[in-house]
Each structure stands twice: as structure tokens, then as C-alpha cells.
Amino acid sequence: MSAKRTGLWRWAPIAPATALLLLFLAGPIGYCVWIAFTNTQLTGASGSDFVGLDNFRRAFADDNFRNAVRLTLVFTFISAVIGQNTLGLALAGLMRAASRPVRTVTGTLVITAWVLPEIVAAFLLYTFFRREGTLNALLDWLHLPGQNWLFTLPILAVSFANVWRGTAFSMLIYSAALAEIPRDITEAAEVDGASGPRRVWHITLPMIRRSIGTNLMLNTLSTLSVFGLIWAMTRGGPGNRSQTLPVFMYDQAFLKSLIGYGTAVALLLLLVGSLFSIVYLRLMKVEV
Amino acid sequence: MRPTAPLILITAVTALAAGTLTACGGGSGGDRDTVKVVYNRSTDNKIRFKDAHLEAAKKQFEKDHPGKKIKLIPVQAPDNDYATKAQQMMRSPKTAPDLVYEDTFRINSDIKAGYLKSLDGYLPEWDQWSQFVDTAKAAAKAEDGKTYGIPDGTDTRGLWFNKAIFAEAGLPADWQPRNWAEILQAARTVKRKVPGAIPLNVYTGKGPGEAAVMQGFEMLLYGTGADPLYDPSAKKWVSAGKGFQDSLDFVRTVYAEKLGPDVTDALDPNVGTRVATEWFPEGKLAISLDGSWMGQNWINKGPKEWPEWSKELAQTPMPTQNGQAPGKVSMSGGWAWSVPQKAKNPDLAFDFVKTLQTKENATRWCVVAAQIAVRKDVAADPGYLKSMPGIDFFTGLVQYTHYRPALPVYPQVSTAIGEAMEKVTTGDASAADAAKAYNDQLRTIADGAVVSK
Numbered sequence: 001m002s003a004k005r006t007g008l009w010r011w012a013p014i015a016p017a018t019a020l021l022l023l024f025l026a027g028p029i030g031y032c033v034w035i036a037f038t039n040t041q042l043t044g045a046s047g048s049d050f051v052g053l054d055n056f057r058r059a060f061a062d063d064n065f066r067n068a069v070r071l072t073l074v075f076t077f078i079s080a081v082i083g084q085n086t087l088g089l090a091l092a093g094l095m096r097a098a099s100r101p102v103r104t105v106t107g108t109l110v111i112t113a114w115v116l117p118e119i120v121a122a123f124l125l126y127t128f129f130r131r132e133g134t135l136n137a138l139l140d141w142l143h144l145p146g147q148n149w150l151f152t153l154p155i156l157a158v159s160f161a162n163v164w165r166g167t168a169f170s171m172l173i174y175s176a177a178l179a180e181i182p183r184d185i186t187e188a189a190e191v192d193g194a195s196g197p198r199r200v201w202h203i204t205l206p207m208i209r210r211s212i213g214t215n216l217m218l219n220t221l222s223t224l225s226v227f228g229l230i231w232a233m234t235r236g237g238p239g240n241r242s243q244t245l246p247v248f249m250y251d252q253a254f255l256k257s258l259i260g261y262g263t264a265v266a267l268l269l270l271l272v273g274s275l276f277s278i279v280y281l282r283l284m285k286v287e288v
Numbered sequence: 289m290r291p292t293a294p295l296i297l298i299t300a301v302t303a304l305a306a307g308t309l310t311a312c313g314g315g316s317g318g319d320r321d322t323v324k325v326v327y328n329r330s331t332d333n334k335i336r337f338k339d340a341h342l343e344a345a346k347k348q349f350e351k352d353h354p355g356k357k358i359k360l361i362p363v364q365a366p367d368n369d370y371a372t373k374a375q376q377m378m379r380s381p382k383t384a385p386d387l388v389y390e391d392t393f394r395i396n397s398d399i400k401a402g403y404l405k406s407l408d409g410y411l412p413e414w415d416q417w418s419q420f421v422d423t424a425k426a427a428a429k430a431e432d433g434k435t436y437g438i439p440d441g442t443d444t445r446g447l448w449f450n451k452a453i454f455a456e457a458g459l460p461a462d463w464q465p466r467n468w469a470e471i472l473q474a475a476r477t478v479k480r481k482v483p484g485a486i487p488l489n490v491y492t493g494k495g496p497g498e499a500a501v502m503q504g505f506e507m508l509l510y511g512t513g514a515d516p517l518y519d520p521s522a523k524k525w526v527s528a529g530k531g532f533q534d535s536l537d538f539v540r541t542v543y544a545e546k547l548g549p550d551v552t553d554a555l556d557p558n559v560g561t562r563v564a565t566e567w568f569p570e571g572k573l574a575i576s577l578d579g580s581w582m583g584q585n586w587i588n589k590g591p592k593e594w595p596e597w598s599k600e601l602a603q604t605p606m607p608t609q610n611g612q613a614p615g616k617v618s619m620s621g622g623w624a625w626s627v628p629q630k631a632k633n634p635d636l637a638f639d640f641v642k643t644l645q646t647k648e649n650a651t652r653w654c655v656v657a658a659q660i661a662v663r664k665d666v667a668a669d670p671g672y673l674k675s676m677p678g679i680d681f682f683t684g685l686v687q688y689t690h691y692r693p694a695l696p697v698y699p700q701v702s703t704a705i706g707e708a709m710e711k712v713t714t715g716d717a718s719a720a721d722a723a724k725a726y727n728d729q730l731r732t733i734a735d736g737a738v739v740s741k
Contacts, residue, residue, distance in 0.1 A: 044397045257375075
């Protein structure tokens with residue numbers, strides 16, 4: 001059997017999968033890219049004329065788009081980079097030192113928040129933050145002034161919701177990473193007189209560098225595309241004070257019927273995601 | 289290769305082929321005997337009069353047409369989301385219904401998109417069409433002169449107020465404000481003398497959507513001068529001028545002075561349900577700028593039984609801005625039954641419209657839905673005229689009423705107005721800034737075909 005034929009034969013088992021991927025994944029993606037360069041609308045003047053870069057020009061001149069980009073960065077930074085990531089690492093570290101029952105209870109609670117369907121979590125947090133909600137009831141009980149969180153600090157409320165919901169994932173990644181650190185290295189450092197914080201900074205963090213990179217990347221990408229949580233809690237409001245890119249996209253494509261423009265914004269969102277990924281890859285030297 | 293692998297592969301391929309070839313989950317797939325009817329179900333689980341009415345018509349139709357079936361497909365969602373869902377269904381022959389309930393303000397947009405089928409072929413043979421008044425016939429007529437929908441009722445709008453709160457505030461029981469200033473004055477009096485009551489509800493913002501734009505904003509705007517939104521002689525949209533800003537400023541004043549509901553409640557998509565089922569029946573709301581259909585929330589099998597409503601509430605016309613002629617203003621809309629372009633059974637679908645529009649059914653619909661009749665025979669029906677206290681008042685507003693510009697881009701204009709309202713309601717922008725942002729959007733929407741007044 002010639003080498004060439006073996007090469008072809010080796011493709012055979014994955015041919016059906018490849019065909020399916022091309023049909024159901026690459027096809028729609030290609031169609032989306034095409035739509036982004038047309039003026040397709042859901043209703044009204046129909047027709048999909050090619051308009052070149054008009055949609056993208058329009059986006060960069062659109063105050064609402066700029067506002068959405070800013071809010072997306074704030075939301076991603078607060079809830080993914082800072083919130084989920086640090087809290088996940090802290091929980092993982094603390095749980096290593098905790099007794100088994102404490103570990104079990106904490107782990108169960110955190111993971112429960114994560115496995116809840118997004119819409120259920122969104123309604124839970126909506127009832128927590130709303131004016132007659134749990135948070136204000138608690139504050140009232142402590143004789144602290146409550147306020148209408150979803151109205152005064154909508155982007156912080158949804159960021160908190162995303163932290164609450166997504167921390168489990170980081171915690172699991174870091175638990176696994178910390179378990180990989182050989183005991184003798186930490187012990188050696190201890191014998192040499194390194195204090196707790198120094199041990200974390202000089203030994204633990206460098207040793208789990210790759211996990212940090214991977215985790216940051218996955219968190220960022222999943223947070224960039226959060227839609228249901230925000231939609232159910234605030235609908236991007238009040239005004240456009242919590243209108244991140246996915247919500248803005250939905251608003252343009254389905255509420256204003258501008259499918260072409262909405263899709264162009266989707267491509268730009270993809271671009272933002274890729275930029276983040278490239279930065280992480282460079283900084284952390286993550287091996288994908 | 290594991291011995292089971294080929295088996296898995298074959299199963300997967302078979303399942304895939306079965307799914308794609310039979311349009312699994314794709315809807316009717318061409319059932320010749322079933323009419324698929326898409327309509328909007330209220331988001332309030334206690335409001336089911338439309339469902340009940342359609343169920344009754346379905347039974348009647350299936351009895352008269354043996355072997356034929358009606359499949360009712362309710363979409364339970366706020367109006368904006370319902371429209372989006374219906375448009376998406378109509379895009380593909382696999383999912384297109386045979387009959388769809390359309391808000392007449394969107395109908396031109398959907399006609400332009402090619403979603404709907406002209407009904408001109410059916411109308412000449414239909415003896416009931418002559419009973420419809422001309423304005424109603426025009427409601428679903430497109431720029432091409434063809435008719436694309438059969439309207440089943442209309443509505444008017446005015447001010448509803450609670451007599452007990454008014455008495456407590458020392459305001460007259462036969463209140464008749466002559467201009468906007470007197471409305472605000474009454475609201476301020478209520479705020480001062482009846483603490484705890486919401487003085488004045490004006491729908492606003494993106495959440496309530498068209499309800500806010502039409503019941504809130506346009507009821508103000510159309511009281512500021514002629515053709516404030518679209519100039520039919522120039523065939524151009526009118527950019528935001530003084531009247532537009534004054535209307536926004538009225539909304540801003542209501543919320544800035546805390547004369548309205550709490551801003552979060554006001555911006556909630558379900559605020560209309562709360563006005564009808566909580567605030568008015570519980571005596572918490574003094575005045576609401578609202579629609580003629582309010583009564584159906586409180587009568588037979590409505591979401592909130594409230595037999596005393598007609599004694600506790602009164603209605604008065606909405607005045608123009610400074611009382612200028614004709615002194616009163618109202619807006620009218622309505623819904624229509626349309627057949628999608630890609631419907632499988634258009635003829636059968638129109639037969640179902642005929643069932644819905646027998647005189648008895650049309651009258652019953654106007655009564656249960658508290659609609660203002662669009663048919664001459666229904667309007668003269670004693671049962672209809674006695675069906676609801678206040679129906680004569682709201683029918684009397686028809687002479688002052690305005691219709692929204694029936695143009696394909698109106699829904700987009702409406703969305704832009706909703707955003708402007710939301711900005712002034714939250715205090716994020718002044719009326720002038722919000723109007724400026726609206727003008728920028730309007731130029732894009734109307735492709736620059738804009739005129740200033």
C-alpha cells in the first residue's frame with residue numbers, strides 16, 4: 001500500500017464528521033459573514049444588496065455601539081478577569097486547606113450556581129437585586145439604606161450575577177492545577193523560610209501559569225457572549241446602561257430588524273474575542 | 289475500528305437523513321387540511337379572552353368544514369417579541385403559518401418585506417366586506433392599493449381617572465382638562481394631597497414599546513399641531529421640532545417631578561398589566577393616559593374581576609397642548625388577520641377569517657375584547673352598544689382620532705421614539721438632546737428623506 005493511499009484512508013473515519021461540520025458550522029458562518037456586508041432587514045424594504053463596509057462604518061460612528069463596546073469591556077473585566085478568576089483561585093486555594101465536610105459543602109454550593117440554567121440563574125438574581133428584592137430586605141434588616149440596584153448600578157448588578165454564576169468553572173480548573181503542584185517544592189520553600197504570600201507569588205502562580213492563561217481565555221470568551229443573563233435581568237436598560245455587545249446586537253437585528261447591521265456587530269464582537277485571545281496567548285505562552 | 293463504530297456511524301447518518309429529508313420539527317410540511325393560525329397570547333396568564341374566542345371559532349369552523357382542522361399557535365410574548373417571532377416564521381415556507389394576527393402599524397412593513405399575500409382575490413366574493421368602514425379598509429391597504437389584512441376592531445385613547453382619589457384631592461368628578469398644563473396641575477395636586485397614590489401614568493420607554501410610543505408620546509405629539517410625524521404632502525418624515533421636544537419635556541416632567549409611577553416600574557414591559565390589574569383596581573393610581581379597551585380587564589372572566597370599576601373610574605378626553613382646535617386628541621390602531629405569502633393553505637385560511645367575521649362573531653369579539661367596532665352592522669348592534677360602560681364615550685372620540693403613518697419604516701421610527709422617551713424618563717438626557725439623537729436616527733431610517741417644520 002503506497003503512503004499516499006494510507007494518507008487518504010486515514011482521513012476516511014473523520015470524513016462524515018468533517019462533512020457535517022462544513023455543512024452545519026462553516027456554512028452558516030460563511031452566510032453570516034456575507035450578511036454582514038449587506039443591508040438585509042427582517043421587515044420593510046427587503047432585499048440583500050451588497051453594501052460593502054457600510055455597516056462597519058456605521059457601527060464606528062454609532063454612539064450606542066461605542067457605549068456597548070465600553071460596557072462589554074467593563075463587564076468582561078469586572079466579572080471574568082477580576083471576579084471569576086480571582087474568586088475561583090481563592091476558593092480553590094482555601095478549599096485545599098479546608099476539612100472535607102467544608103470542602104464538600106462549599107463545592108456543592110458553588111457548582112450548583114454553575115449548573116443552573118442561565119435563565120433560572122438570571123431570574124434568581126433579578127429577584128435578589130430588584131427593588132422589593134432579597135438584597136434590599138437584608139439591608140433593611142441591617143438598618144442600611146437599600147436602593148434600586150438594577151436601576152442605579154445595572155452593569156455592576158449583572159457583573160455580580162455573572163461572577164456568582166461562573167466562578168465554579170475557575171474553581172474547578174484551579175483545584176486541578178493546584179493538585180498538580182508537587183508537595184516537595186512547596187515544602188522546600190517553606191524550609192527556606194518563604195512566607196505564605198511569597199510562596200504563592202514565586203511558586204504557586206508560576207507553576208499554574210498555563211492554567212491561568214487557559215482559564216482567563218475561556219472565561220473571557222464565555223463572558224463576552226453572555227446574553228440571557230443580562231436580557232432577563234435588565235434588558236440592557238435602563239436606557240442603554242447595561243447594553244453590552246450581544247444585547248446591542250439583538251436589539252439592532254431583531255428589535256430594529258436590521259439583520260445586516262446586527263450581523264456586522266456580531267463579527268466585530270468576534271474580533272474583540274480574538275484580540276483578547278491573542279493577548280492571553282502572548283502573555284501566558286499558553287499551549288492550545 | 290471498534291466493532292460498534294460502523295453501527296454508530298450508520299445510525300447517525302440515518303438519523304441525520306431522516307431529520308433533513310422529512311423537515312423534522314419544521315412545521316406543517318404541507319398538511320392540506322390544517323390551517324395554522326399564529327396569534328399573540330397575553331403575557332398575563334389570567335387574560336385568555338382572545339384564546340377562548342378563537343377556540344370557539346375553531347370549533348364552529350371544524351363543524352362547518354368536516355375533515356378540516358384549525359391549529360392555533362399562540363405566541364406568549366410582549367408585542368415587539370411577538371412581531372419578531374411572527375416575521376421569522378413567515379420567512380420560510382416550512383414554518384410559515386396560514387393566518388397571522390398583525391398589528392396594523394407593522395403591516396406595511398411586512399407587506400413591503402413580501403411576507404403577506406394580497407387578499408384582493410377573495411374580497412369581491414365576500415359579502416361582508418361592504419360592512420367595513422372606509423378607515424378600517426384603509427388600515428391594511430398598502431402603497432400598491434391592494435388589501436393585505438382584515439381588521440377586526442379598533443380603539444381610541446383618552447384619560448382615565450379615579451373619582452375617589454380626585455375627591456380626596458379636592459378635584460372635580462367631571463374633570464375636563466383643557467390643556468397639558470391642567471393635567472400636570474391635577475397630578476401635582478394629587479401628589480400633594482393624597483400621599484401614596486401614583487398621580488399620573490404616562491407609558492414610556494423601550495420596554496412597553498409601541499404602547500409607550502402611541503399611548504404616551506403620540507397622544508401628546510398629535511396635540512401639538514398638524515402632521516407632526518410625517519408630512520403626507522411632501523412624502524417625508526418630519527424631524528423633531530418644537531412640538532416633539534415639548535412632548536418629550538412633558539414626559540420628562542412627569543418622571544422628574546415623581547408624578548408618575550416609579551421609573552423602574554414605568555420602564556418594565558409589563559407595566560400595562562400592572563395598571564390594569566393592580567394600580568387601578570387597588571385604588572393606587574389617580575390618572576392614566578390609556579386605551580378604550582381597559583374595561584375588558586375587569587368584566588366577565590377578565591384577569592381582575594372588578595364590578596365597581598365603572599362607578600369608581602371616569603374618562604375624559606385628552607386635550608391638545610394649549611387647547612388649540614379641535615381641543616381634543618386621540619390615536620387609533622388595531623389588529624388585522626393576514627395570510628402570509630408562503631402560507632400552504634391560503635384559501636382555507638381565508639375561510640377561517642370568514643368564520644371569525646360573521647356578524648355574530650365580529651360582535652362577540654368587539655364585546656369580549658372591548659374593541660371599537662370597525663363594521664357598520666356591529667357599531668349599530670344594541671348588544672355591542674350596551675356591552676361596556678364608556679364605550680359610547682370612546683366611540684365618540686373617533687372624530688378626533690389620528691392614525692399612525694402607515695409606512696414600512698414606521699416600526700423603526702417608533703423604536704427610535706421609544707429610546708428618546710427612555711432617555712428623558714431616566715434623566716439621562718434633556719428633551720433637546722434626546723430629540724437631536726432621534727433626528728440622527730430618523731435620517732438613517734428615512735434615508736435622508738426628512739423635512740423640518
